[in-house]
Amino acid sequence: xxxxxxxxxxxxxxxxxxxxxxxxxxxxxxxxxxxxxxxxxxxxxxxxxxxxxxxxxxxxxxxxxxxxxxxxxxxxxxxxxxxxxxxxxxxxxxxxxxxxxxxxxxxxxxxxxxxxxxxxxxxxxxxxxxxxxxxxxxxxxxxxxxxxxxxxxxxxxxxxxxxxxxxxxxxxxxxxxxxxxxxxxxxxxxxxxxxxxxxxxxxxxxxxxxxxxxxxxxxxxxxxxxxxxxxxxxxxxxxxxxxxxxxxxxxxxxxxxxxxxxxxxxxxxxxxxxxxxxxxxxxxxxxxxxxxxxxxxxxxxxxxxxxxxxxxxxxxxxxxxxxxxxxxxxxxxxxxxxxxxxx
Amino acid sequence: xxxxxxxxxxxxxxxxxxxxxxxxxxxxxxxxxxxxxxxxxxxxxxxxxxxxxxxxxxxxxxxxxxxxxxxxxxxxxxxxxxxxxxxxxxxxxxxxxxxxxxxxxxxxxxxxxxxxxxxxxxxxxxxxxxxxxxxxxxxxxxxxxxxxxxxxxxxxxxxxxxxxxxxxxxxxxxxxxxxxxxxxxxxxxxxxxxxxxxxxxxxxxxxxxxxxxxxxxxxxxxxxxxxxxxxxxxxxxxxxxxxxxxxxxxxxxxxxxxxxxxxxxxxxxxxxxxxxxxxxxxxxxxxxxxxxxxxxxxxxxxxxxxxxxxxxxxxxxxxxxxxxxxxxxxxxxxxxxxxxxxxxxxxxxxxxxxxxxxxxxxxxxxxxxxxxxxxxxxxxxxxxxxxxxxxxxxxxxxxxxxxxxxxxxxxxxxxxxxxxxxxxxxxxxxxxxxxxxxxxxxxxxxxxxxxxxxxxxxxxxxxxxxxxxxxxxxxxxxxxxxxxxxxxxxxxx
Numbered sequence: 001x002x003x004x005x006x007x008x009x010x011x012x013x014x015x016x017x018x019x020x021x022x023x024x025x026x027x028x029x030x031x032x033x034x035x036x037x038x039x040x041x042x043x044x045x046x047x048x049x050x051x052x053x054x055x056x057x058x059x060x061x062x063x064x065x066x067x068x069x070x071x072x073x074x075x076x077x078x079x080x081x082x083x084x085x086x087x088x089x090x091x092x093x094x095x096x097x098x099x100x101x102x103x104x105x106x107x108x109x110x111x112x113x114x115x116x117x118x119x120x121x122x123x124x125x126x127x128x129x130x131x132x133x134x135x136x137x138x139x140x141x142x143x144x145x146x147x148x149x150x151x152x153x154x155x156x157x158x159x160x161x162x163x164x165x166x167x168x169x170x171x172x173x174x175x176x177x178x179x180x181x182x183x184x185x186x187x188x189x190x191x192x193x194x195x196x197x198x199x200x201x202x203x204x205x206x207x208x209x210x211x212x213x214x215x216x217x218x219x220x221x222x223x224x225x226x227x228x229x230x231x232x233x234x235x236x237x238x239x240x241x242x243x244x245x246x247x248x249x250x251x252x253x254x255x256x257x258x259x260x261x262x263x264x265x266x267x268x269x270x271x272x273x274x275x276x277x278x279x280x281x282x283x284x285x286x287x288x289x290x291x292x293x294x295x296x297x298x299x300x301x302x303x304x305x306x307x308x309x310x311x312x313x314x315x316x317x318x319x320x321x322x323x324x325x326x327x328x329x330x331x332x333x334x335x336x337x338x339x340x341x342x343x
Numbered sequence: 344x345x346x347x348x349x350x351x352x353x354x355x356x357x358x359x360x361x362x363x364x365x366x367x368x369x370x371x372x373x374x375x376x377x378x379x380x381x382x383x384x385x386x387x388x389x390x391x392x393x394x395x396x397x398x399x400x401x402x403x404x405x406x407x408x409x410x411x412x413x414x415x416x417x418x419x420x421x422x423x424x425x426x427x428x429x430x431x432x433x434x435x436x437x438x439x440x441x442x443x444x445x446x447x448x449x450x451x452x453x454x455x456x457x458x459x460x461x462x463x464x465x466x467x468x469x470x471x472x473x474x475x476x477x478x479x480x481x482x483x484x485x486x487x488x489x490x491x492x493x494x495x496x497x498x499x500x501x502x503x504x505x506x507x508x509x510x511x512x513x514x515x516x517x518x519x520x521x522x523x524x525x526x527x528x529x530x531x532x533x534x535x536x537x538x539x540x541x542x543x544x545x546x547x548x549x550x551x552x553x554x555x556x557x558x559x560x561x562x563x564x565x566x567x568x569x570x571x572x573x574x575x576x577x578x579x580x581x582x583x584x585x586x587x588x589x590x591x592x593x594x595x596x597x598x599x600x601x602x603x604x605x606x607x608x609x610x611x612x613x614x615x616x617x618x619x620x621x622x623x624x625x626x627x628x629x630x631x632x633x634x635x636x637x638x639x640x641x642x643x644x645x646x647x648x649x650x651x652x653x654x655x656x657x658x659x660x661x662x663x664x665x666x667x668x669x670x671x672x673x674x675x676x677x678x679x680x681x682x683x684x685x686x687x688x689x690x691x692x693x694x695x696x697x698x699x700x701x702x703x704x705x706x707x708x709x710x711x712x713x714x715x716x717x718x719x720x721x722x723x724x725x726x727x728x729x730x731x732x733x734x735x736x737x738x739x740x741x742x743x744x745x746x747x748x749x750x751x752x753x754x755x756x757x758x759x760x761x762x763x764x765x766x767x768x769x770x771x772x773x774x775x776x777x778x779x780x781x782x783x784x785x786x787x788x789x790x791x792x793x794x795x796x797x798x799x800x801x802x803x804x805x806x807x808x809x810x811x812x813x814x815x816x817x818x819x820x821x822x823x824x825x826x827x828x829x830x831x832x833x834x835x836x
Contacts, residue, residue: 133359137352255465256472257412258371286437288465290412323356330363337370340411 003243011239014307015232017274018068022231022311023224025069029076030219034212042081049085049135050128056086057127060094067095067275067302068231071311072223078315079151084140089131091312092328095275095302096123105298108279115291118339119298126299126331130324143320145313227311234310238272241306245270257290261336264293265329268301275302292340300332387412387463387475392456394482398561400450400530400836401673401722401774405431405443406482408458413438415464415471422460427452447722447775450487451508456480485531485836486560489771489780490515491829492522494807502536503829504558515556515570521547524831526588531835533557535575535588535595551583552576553597560835576619581611585629589636590675594652596622596632596639610641612652623655631668634675640668645685665697669718676701679718679727684710696729698751708749709756713742719772719779721814726750728759728779728814730770746770746781746812759820760812771833779812780832 046052060070074091078084095101102120109115134143141149250267254260264285273281282297304325312321391409410419419440420433431444448454459477486508493503493514500521504513516522516538525536533555539547553576576583581599588595593615601607610622610630627641627648638659641648646663650656665680672678677700684690694715698706713732720727727749732742745761762783771780784807807830813821 133355134352136355137350142350143352258374260412260465287435288413291438320352323352323360326360327356327363330360330367333367334363334370337367337374 007239007243010242011235014235014238014272017277018231018235018272018307019228021067021069021274021276022072022227023069025072026220026223026227028069029072029223030216032073032076032080034216045082045086049083050132052083052086052135053089053128053131056089056131057093057097057124059086059090060096060098067305067308068311070094071308071315072227075148075223075315078140078144078148083135084137084143085131085133085135088134088324089127092130092303092324093123093127096120096299097127101275101279101302104276105279108283112291115295115298118295122295122299122332122335122339123302125335126303126328129331130327133327143316145315145317148315226314230310230314231307234307235272237310238270238306241270247271251285251288254289254293257292257340258337260289260293261296261333261340264289264297265300265332268297269305271301272305272307273301278302290340292336295339296332296336299336300328303328303332386473387414387461389458389475389478389480392478392480394456395480397482398485399448399482400485401447402529402836403448405441406456408440408442408456410438410440410475412463413465414440414475415462416440418471419458419461419475422458424457426455426457429454445723448484449777450484450773450775453481453483456482484775487773487775488531488558488560488835489832490525490527490534490558490835491782491809491827491832492525493829494784495828498828500541502534502556503827504560504835505827506560509560513559513570515558516554516572520554520572523548523551524586525833526586527558527833527835528555528588528592529590529836530592531558531560533592535586537583537586549582550578552578553583553586553595558835576613587630587632587639589632589652590634591636594632594636596630596652598630610639612654620654622650622652629667631671633678634671634673640678642667645683647680665699669696669715670720672720672724673722674724677720677724679708679720681715682707696749698727706751706754708751708754716744717769719770721772722774722776725752726814728770728772730762730781746779748814760822769831773834774836776814778834779814780834781810781812782830782832783808783810784830 046055070091073094074087077087077090097120102116105116105119137143247267247270250263250270252263253266254263264282268278271281278301279298282294285294285297309321309325312324316324388411389408390411392406393408394403394406397403408419408423416433416435423433423440423442425431427449429444429448430446431442434441434443457477457479458475461475462471463473463475464471486506488504488506488508490502490504493499493501497518498514501518502515502522502525504511504515506513515534516536519541520538521541522536522538525534527534535553535555537551537553539550539552543550552574554572554574556570556572559570575595576597580603581601584598584600586595586597595613597611597613597619599609599611599619599621610627611619612622613619622639627643630639630641632639632652633649637652639650639652641650643661645666646661647665647668648658649660649662650658662680664682666683667681669679669681677698680697680699682695682697684693684695690710693710693712695710696708696715696718698704698708708727711731712734716730716732718727718729729747729749730744731747732744735741735743743761743763746759748757748759749755750757762781769781773779807828809825809827809829809832811823811825813823815821
């Protein structure tokens with residue numbers, strides 16, 4: 001009974017902590033829907049895979065969201081046709097490479113500036129590396145969940161069509177009147193012939209501010225419903241694991257330099273604490289763990305946690321999440337272990 | 344599924360994961376297999392020692408040792424050796440050990456901090472783990488040195504630096520200046536002094552200018568340069584009287600009088616590299632800058648005004664009970680003040696010495712009919728050394744000075760030494776508490792004595808002796824006459 005009570009408390013606290021950030025992420029993602037023109041976005045983002053990954057990891061500076069807020073934004077970027085390498089490097093880096101998190105880490109570890117600097121550098125390096133690996137995959141469809149693929153294909157067909165229309169040179173039409181039936185629409189004269197279906201005339205009135213707001217709020221509600229559900233599920237799983245695998249047990253796994261890195265990585269995944277505050281949580285282990293294991297906690301936690309896996313499952317196929325998870329874990333271990341040699 | 348596995352991302356990801364797994368295996372194996380001295384080995388070690396090769400002084404009271412991993416605290420505390428020994432207390436914050444000294448470091452010493460045999464301890468493990476890589480750190484304390492004003496021969500009226508650590512004696516100021524007052528800067532690298540040109544003759548006290556001079560102590564011998572003086576404040580429009588230097592060495596406060604208009608009289612403030620600025624409406628008598636370097640205590644009327652060191656600022660407080668601040672404790676948390684007992688008819692014509700601290704404690708230490716000339720805190724702030732006078736009611740009233748030690752906890756007063764024929768009013772406590780310097784001077788009223796330094800009452804000093812008292816915890820104190828001719832000795836911080 002006590003365990004259920006504890007699990008419920010943990011569940012609620014995770015949810016209360018994460019929900020505002022998810023909301024910010026969803027609001028940001030919905031505003032991206034209207035504020036950014038996808039065609040411009042794609043033309044402006046670099047084509048070079050490495051450069052794309054670097055840019056993707058630094059987008060976090062513009063959108064200070066933690067690991068719950070970055071999923072909706074990454075999802076939106078993918079839906080807008082941004083390459084997976086950019087979206088994934090953003091997904092991994094944004095929770096750490098943003099001003100709020102860097103500032104809070106500085107407050108907690110200001111006396112050990114190496115931890116602050118290396119948290120940023122290592123997170124950036126891991127995000128760029130994994131983003132670069134995903135640039136190998138030019139077609140993003142095999143990575144994504146079927147529902148997302150459907151939306152993406154719908155979008156892409158629209159996009160291709162527009163592109164075709166743009167590329168097609170207008171036929172030379174005689175300025176004289178033609179015979180036939182015509183649709184008169186906002187000054188446009190459309191002949192009712194076979195070409196009408198392809199042109200897809202826009203019969204709707206231009207979106208007014210009100211209708212834009214309506215679309216925006218509709219999108220917010222829809223995303224919150226989808227991702228909020230996943231967050232609740234993720235938080236519940238994380239809470240249950242924390243009750244049945246207590247922190248003391250995880251901490252007791254750290255018995256030397258190597259196992260303490262692993263224990264802190266495991267802890268970071270289980271406690272699912274938000275990246276904006278995790279440095280204060282980590283600080284409480286400063287007495288009992290090595291700097292390299294604290295660093296591992298600070299790098300790995302924001303990238304992967306159980307609560308976030310639920311959200312990621314709404315975007316990516318499970319095996320893609322396993323790749324991201326494994327690569328992030330291995331790179332975190334290697335980098336922090338090497339750091340352990342030096343300090 | 345087979346088709347899916349053929350996606351480029353699957354191939355790349357699996358290949359990279361495989362390579363990383365091998366790399367991790369190699370790293371883990373390497374750290375285990377290649378022994379203690381190998382670069383792949385990550386054993387416990389001291390990652391930072393805050394006093395490494397540092398020159399420390401009385402104000403440095405704690406060093407920090409940072410370890411690269413959690414340590415077995417007891418084994419560290421047991422194995423930490425400081426040579427020569429420095430008693431202190433351990434406190435831990437995470438992987439950092441702070442060692443707070445109970446007494447200041449002895450000046451002119453080189454200390455070695457050694458740690459070997461301490462063991463790591465992880466939270467998850469009950470056993471103590473690997474032994475630390477032996478650590479040896481070193482730090483040095485500043486030179487034991489003091490400055491005085493010479494009284495004989497070519498040293499007359501000049502600042503002399505006596506460095507006991509290096510066994511050297513240096514004349515700091517040129518022969519054309521007669522030094523009247525001086526204050527060393529907090530690191531002992533410079534000295535601020537007021538002096539007049541020898542040519543000014545009788546008017547010396549009216550033509551004082553402020554200068555600084557580099558002492559050159561605590562520097563390697565090959566870098567030592569001849570002392571150069573720098574003018575800080577001239578005497579053109581204003582006459583400079585008393586001055587004080589803040590404990591951080593960044594603020595000088597001078598009492599100045601306009602040569603044309605004697606009503607234009609008050610305190611001026613000089614900050615680093617700035618022009619002097621009047622401190623506003625601050626007439627008053629004696630003053631001293633508090634150890635926080637932000638406040639000044641000025642005797643005003645029948646009390647002490649505490650003013651912020653800002654031009655035209657409102658007073659912070661007015662202590663009507665006290666008439667004078669004698670001294671502040673080195674950390675600024677407490678002060679010694681004098682109450683002239685003007686409100687109490689029974690105690691009229693007596694003076695009471697009070698200990699006042701920032702927690703609101705006000706403790707009367709003693710009440711006497713004589714005078715309270717000067718007091719200095721022992722660096723530990725457990726004792727106070729005071730120069731007091733006893734009123735001898737013989738045929739005529741006569742004050743006999745004596746030096747006393749006052750225990751601030753118990754209030755016990757222990758007279759150490761009587762000083763007959765003593766006329767000066769200052770004592771100087773060594774920053775490590777290992778010596779009290781004072782002088783004994785002979786003055787003359789003769790008008791012919793020009794171009795010679797004067798004492799506080801303006802009388803010309805014709806002869807003097809320097810004395811060193813070595814405080815001890817026992818009742819017997821050792822006193823020694825120094826083979827130097829001078830007066831106003833002051834330890835370099």
